[in-house]
Amino acid sequence: MDIIKNPHDSLFKRTLGDKEVAVDFLENYLPNSILKEIDLTDIKVAKDSFIDKELEESFSDILYNVSIDGKEGFVYLLFEHKSYFDKMTPVQMLGYILDIWKLYNKQNKNEKLPPIIPILIYHGDRKWKYGSSLSELIEATSEAISDYIPGYNYLLYDFSNYSDAEIKGQIKLRLFLKLISHIFDDDFDKGLREVLPLLIELREKTTGLEYIETVVKYILNIGEEISLNELDQKAKNISAEGSAVIMTIAEKIYHDGKEEGKVENMHEMIEFAMELKFGLSSKKIVQEINKIDDYERLKNIKDAIKSYDSLEELVKNIDI
Known part of the structure; x- marks a missing residue:
């Protein structure tokens, strides 16, 4: 099995870099108050990444160009896959938002900057505990002073907290979200039990096998130390049909x-x-x-x- 240099990044971009899956994610997880202001019919996936080179092992990002309230805007998706808590993540995200505005200003000499909706998908082996606002990291002060301190809110998704019923969307999106919510489990059998039916269903789709290969490689590179044969054996214990899918990819x-x-x-x-x-x-x-x-x-x-x-x-x- 090939060692994938950054399997988290590979899976994330292969999944949410697909416009159809991106729309599926945003329609299912953005709050209705935001969703009604956004037109996703002409969503574009930008090629730019704003992650510092030294942080590429810990973060991945995707920038979507969308229409917000009839004007140009962006949705910025940051995928954190560190194995430890880092309270500075909102600060790093703010830096990336500023970089997006700088690049936009360089390419478009408009008077005003476009709105950016920041989304953080946390994917660690422990629960996220820092809230969803930069202000939570800054020492409290009087209202007179706090008015002048930069701050912003971001949408936070830690899918390890979601029940099976709460994970919504089409097959690829649900498969991705179930994977990232179970991949750090001490025993991946439960996660595999949830993932296999989706792999079987996905096999019938036109580009299904390509994505299944991405998923299998991700499991082998990230999950508990496991060979392809061991993965097949685990799959056999759950479903003969699931095992057949795994062996096709093998x-x-x-x-x-x-x-x-x-x-x-x-x-x-x-x-x-x-x-x-x-x-x-x-x-x-x-x-x-x-x-x-x-x-x-x-x-x-x-x-x-x-x-x-x-x-x-x-x-x-x-x-x-």
Whole structure:
């Protein structure tokens, strides 16, 4: 099984970076008082991320461009997946909101800045305990002084507190929310029991298998130490049909890994052959070849190395 560098980020963006799932989440979890002011029919997912590099292991974010009360606005979704409490999260979120406004101002010379609705999804192994307002972190003062202290409220969702009945939405959204609410459980069997029926249902959807693969990889990278075979055994104990879904994905992961291994091996052979025949001057070309993941194409390049006496001739006659 491949080790995913940041599995939380991968699952979060694969799920809520999908416009259909994003709308599903906002329609089901935004307060009605806010939802009635927002038009989600033309929602856009921005490509920008505002997380500091050193905090990427702890946070992920998505910015949605929406219409608020008929004007341009944003919904900013911050996904916190630290393994410890950090009361400074609202301060960090404020910094990201300011960065969004700075970028907006740079790109649009409007007189006023757009409204931003901040949402924090907390995903830790303990319950969130800091409230949903920046002011709760600041020492209380008289009203005369507090009027001049920056503050804002944010919408907070800690889905570990939600019952099964409270988790709403279409299949992908419910699957995501159940996963993040159970993944840190001491015994993941209960979570798997809730997730498997959704995996079975999702299998029938057009892009279902791709998302199921994302989910299985997430479980194997984040949950209790468990192999693919152990996961399959747990699934069998719950549902034979669920086990079949897991094994379908297992075969795909195995096949992809095998193909990836062949490609990686071919990259190494080409690099060795190029340096042996053309010396260090071939390094730039090797870097370009290493971007190719088509095994047959790589095999043709390797065979072509024998046919040419100069690097220039080789480059001229192969497709890189």
